[in-house]
Amino acid sequence: MPPAAPSPPYVFAGFTVPRVMFQVLLALAPVLAVLVYLHGPMPLALLVVAALTALACEALALRLRGRAAKPALRDGSVLVTAALLALAVPPGLPWWLLAFGTAVAVLLAKHAYGGLGQNPFNPAMVGYAVLLVSFPLEMTLWPAPGAGWDAITGATALDTLRTGLRESYTMQEILAGPAFGRVGASGGEWVNLAALAGGLYLLARRVIRWHIPVAVLVGLAVPAALAHLLDPGAHSGAAFHLASGAAMLGAFFIATDPVSAATSDRGRLVFGAGIGLLTWIIRSWGGFPDGVAFAVLLMNLAVPLIDRYTVPRIHGEPR
Amino acid sequence: MSDGTLLPALGLAAGLAALLGAALGLVASRLRTDADSLVERIDALLPQTQCAQCRYPGCRPYAAAIASGEADIDRCPPGGEATVRALAELLGRMPRPVDPQYGPTRPPLVARIDEDRCIGCALCLPACPVDAIVGAPRFMHTVIEMQCTGCELCLPPCPVDCIGMVPLAAVAPAGPAASEAA
Amino acid sequence: MSRPAVMRGGLRLEACKTRPFEQPLHVLPAPAIAILALDQGSGEAATPLVQPGDTVRVGTRIAAGGGAAADLHSPVSGAVRELARLAVPGGVGDCVVIESDGRDDREPGLGTCDWRSLTAEALLERIAAAGIAGLGGAAFPTAAKLALARSAGVDWLVLNGAECEPWICCDDALMRQRAKDVVLGAQIMLAACGAARCTIAVEDDKPAAIAALEAALAAAPAAGLELLTLPAVFPLGAEALLIAAVTGREVPRGGLPPDIGVVCQNVGTAAAVSSCVRDGMPLVSRIVTVTGSGVRQPANVEACIGTPVAALIAACGGRVDASISLIAGGSLTGRALAGDAVPLTKGLNCVLVATGDDLSPRSPELPCIRCGDCAVACPVGLLPQQLHVAARADDRSGQDRFGLDACIECGCCDYVCPSAIPLTARFRAARTRRHLHEQERRRAADARVRFERHQRRLAEQAEAERRAFDAARSHARGQDPGES
Numbered sequence: 004m005p006p007a008a009p010s011p012p013y014v015f016a017g018f019t020v021p022r023v024m025f026q027v028l029l030a031l032a033p034v035l036a037v038l039v040y041l042h043g044p045m046p047l048a049l050l051v052v053a054a055l056t057a058l059a060c061e062a063l064a065l066r067l068r069g070r071a072a073k074p075a076l077r078d079g080s081v082l083v084t085a086a087l088l089a090l091a092v093p094p095g096l097p098w099w100l101l102a103f104g105t106a107v108a109v110l111l112a113k114h115a116y117g118g119l120g121q122n123p124f125n126p127a128m129v130g131y132a133v134l135l136v137s138f139p140l141e142m143t144l145w146p147a148p149g150a151g152w153d154a155i156t157g158a159t160a161l162d163t164l165r166t167g168l169r170e171s172y173t174m175q176e177i178l179a180g181p182a183f184g185r186v187g188a189s190g191g192e193w194v195n196l197a198a199l200a201g202g203l204y205l206l207a208r209r210v211i212r213w214h215i216p217v218a219v220l221v222g223l224a225v226p227a228a229l230a231h232l233l234d235p236g237a238h239s240g241a242a243f244h245l246a247s248g249a250a251m252l253g254a255f256f257i258a259t260d261p262v263s264a265a266t267s268d269r270g271r272l273v274f275g276a277g278i279g280l281l282t283w284i285i286r287s288w289g290g291f292p293d294g295v296a297f298a299v300l301l302m303n304l305a306v307p308l309i310d311r312y313t314v315p316r317i318h319g320e321p322r
Numbered sequence: 323m324s325d326g327t328l329l330p331a332l333g334l335a336a337g338l339a340a341l342l343g344a345a346l347g348l349v350a351s352r353l354r355t356d357a358d359s360l361v362e363r364i365d366a367l368l369p370q371t372q373c374a375q376c377r378y379p380g381c382r383p384y385a386a387a388i389a390s391g392e393a394d395i396d397r398c399p400p401g402g403e404a405t406v407r408a409l410a411e412l413l414g415r416m417p418r419p420v421d422p423q424y425g426p427t428r429p430p431l432v433a434r435i436d437e438d439r440c441i442g443c444a445l446c447l448p449a450c451p452v453d454a455i456v457g458a459p460r461f462m463h464t465v466i467e468m469q470c471t472g473c474e475l476c477l478p479p480c481p482v483d484c485i486g487m488v489p490l491a492a493v494a495p496a497g498p499a500a501s502e503a504a
Numbered sequence: 505m506s507r508p509a510v511m512r513g514g515l516r517l518e519a520c521k522t523r524p525f526e527q528p529l530h531v532l533p534a535p536a537i538a539i540l541a542l543d544q545g546s547g548e549a550a551t552p553l554v555q556p557g558d559t560v561r562v563g564t565r566i567a568a569g570g571g572a573a574a575d576l577h578s579p580v581s582g583a584v585r586e587l588a589r590l591a592v593p594g595g596v597g598d599c600v601v602i603e604s605d606g607r608d609d610r611e612p613g614l615g616t617c618d619w620r621s622l623t624a625e626a627l628l629e630r631i632a633a634a635g636i637a638g639l640g641g642a643a644f645p646t647a648a649k650l651a652l653a654r655s656a657g658v659d660w661l662v663l664n665g666a667e668c669e670p671w672i673c674c675d676d677a678l679m680r681q682r683a684k685d686v687v688l689g690a691q692i693m694l695a696a697c698g699a700a701r702c703t704i705a706v707e708d709d710k711p712a713a714i715a716a717l718e719a720a721l722a723a724a725p726a727a728g729l730e731l732l733t734l735p736a737v738f739p740l741g742a743e744a745l746l747i748a749a750v751t752g753r754e755v756p757r758g759g760l761p762p763d764i765g766v767v768c769q770n771v772g773t774a775a776a777v778s779s780c781v782r783d784g785m786p787l788v789s790r791i792v793t794v795t796g797s798g799v800r801q802p803a804n805v806e807a808c809i810g811t812p813v814a815a816l817i818a819a820c821g822g823r824v825d826a827s828i829s830l831i832a833g834g835s836l837t838g839r840a841l842a843g844d845a846v847p848l849t850k851g852l853n854c855v856l857v858a859t860g861d862d863l864s865p866r867s868p869e870l871p872c873i874r875c876g877d878c879a880v881a882c883p884v885g886l887l888p889q890q891l892h893v894a895a896r897a898d899d900r901s902g903q904d905r906f907g908l909d910a911c912i913e914c915g916c917c918d919y920v921c922p923s924a925i926p927l928t929a930r931f932r933a934a935r936t937r938r939h940l941h942e943q944e945r946r947r948a949a950d951a952r953v954r955f956e957r958h959q960r961r962l963a964e965q966a967e968a969e970r971r972a973f974d975a976a977r978s979h980a981r982g983q984d985p986g987e988s
Contacts, residue, residue, distance in 0.1 A: 012836040012915030012928065014517075316885055319759070369944075
């Protein structure tokens, strides 16, 4: 009787795509918990909206493409996209806007290119970027921590930093203002810590490798530290940048989307460093408070070029 | 945009377009591919059956016709879909199925002479474009299967219809050196 | 003596090698019917020298080698029953079936000798006459390999005792029991191939074998021999990777080990060389591991070439259940066997009688998510995710760029892939298609040359006829043939 697999190897490690996706969702739980603690139940509701929309859109797209829906839905990849988008947008965002963003992410950024494994751009970031550019006002309304259901117009740390700098306060004066806690913003730093915890969990479970997260964080921290050293009044330091905005979420969850990242480990170092650097540049001089989304999309564009020059040496080729 | 800036803007855009177009044209003429080498490259992709099913007397004339634009790339049944795809990739065109009016696409075949019926008339010998039939008048003729390209040009001249086509078993090619000795 | 890991990627796998050592090494009696496959695993068949009805003795040469086939000798005395096409490891092949008369008559052989008194050429002749082939699985004629190494001027002989794949432990058993033969074989091979230095490489999960080899080396010290312990990583036992780990030199892509002055042989081959050169008798048996949860008493057995696998399994207590997979080799690179009537060959090193517990079912295939785990696992430094795209698309330049020819089909990429893509099978299929395509291209190039020659011949004939006609016309008009 022939063995179960038609040809060797006959043993496998037991990693599967659904398991990978489930681990990522699990690692996002701390971030969700912190957001709910700070802003009440809205982030959870948004997550549910995004998840349902994502599943519905994926089923629709598969049907239109003539593929079987059940096996593809079961792999859980679209849930990760939905979760990342839901956790990245402000908690006060109207639910139908988030649904729209999710639909764009799943239908346009994923299925228009061929579905799982074929998207050149990070789908969650495409959704986020479309929302940000189309609805800039709603996307920058952040409730103050603890406000719960009452949406008070507040500002994130990066918002405040940007506007404050535009009005020529110094770094020290801005950091002393009410939006800031000890290091980052009150609230923002906790989200980043939770994302860091989830990211370290993923590293320990070998779901992701260290190259992209470390490269993103170094790419963000080094220019920030250098600039802070050269001109402390105009630039905040590495610690601030690492603890604010979507830095940790981006490094461990968003940039590590394997489909749209560079292929080889060496290429991924370049890819991650580029994301970190671009994030810092956009934050310092760009028109948007947080640069992670656009940095990721720009580096997604650069992936074919990076891949071309980072093919590893094959055994037997000259060193 | 006020009237004052419309004309200069239009002029600038038109000027840029003209400049870039001229640059592209210059580069295209300087880097034009050598016509001869294109024929070589097309010929290298053809199966060398020399069967004339494409209505050209051999593979090289067909390659020249493709290079000059006279013939399309879908005329070679022995080459089949693989050859059309390779030609399409070389020339930057869309691949398409082999045009059935030039013959059916079949698996590789070789000619085989039924020795019981062969009368030794030697009419098939000159018909073979690659000299794969050995024999002489009133001696038995036989097809060297390793060298037969399956072009079927030997079938019409045979007065007793003793040549048939059989599927090609996977034979290792002898190579030009062996042909020297043959 | 041990070194840090000098191989990229690879896998640390559960060895599954303890149960066979609960039994001593069984030596099986000669089979009643011996089935000698003309292709003993190298891919090329030897030419039979016997006919049905011929009488043979133990050691009679029944097939002549050449190219990638070694000489083949009868393991039993008796009569040739038939030449038939039967199931063998790897598919179907021509076989010589010999029926034993139970008498064990032996050919006189070449006689014993003191190998030190023989020249290298004489040693190689003895090794060739004994029909020794690579017992690690490749079954390539050892004499031809050593002769090629000698003419290339190699300076380093590496003996492969790594045995990195799960389940296989016949080399471990050999090294434990016959370390002296391995050491002697190394010395003979050094003399035959002209190398000065020999390293016996063993993985560190075989402490008993290492101890036995150390004792054998200490008891009979010889210049140039050393033992090296390597970490137990799959597939460190693959020839090119082992050479890189032991010598630090890499076999160039598309090249062979003698190109860098190294030749690699299996420890089993070395032991066979020592006994066959010393006694002048040909190779007619080998040690093979019979293991898996599906066999009652897994063991290493020494059996005659040509013994049916069913007899090997019976000697180990039989199958637990009839509906169990039979695999030739280990669980990563083994190939399924057609049945238990298949005979033992020189290249068969393990019979894995596997139940569902030993193997994993393959999940349905999902699209590649480009996680890159395959590239991390690949010991040769390929990007299997990119190679997969090129292989499926028959993109030849992509296949060359991403190293389809360098793939050693170890299965590491398959093992880790979360999308359960059958990468190894795809690469193997792409290589076959590529090989057929190259064959077709050579045929076409050949046909083009002949066609051009045909055209030239016709043109020359026409030219000769025209000249003859002109000459005849001039002659008829009474003019001098030289004038026009």
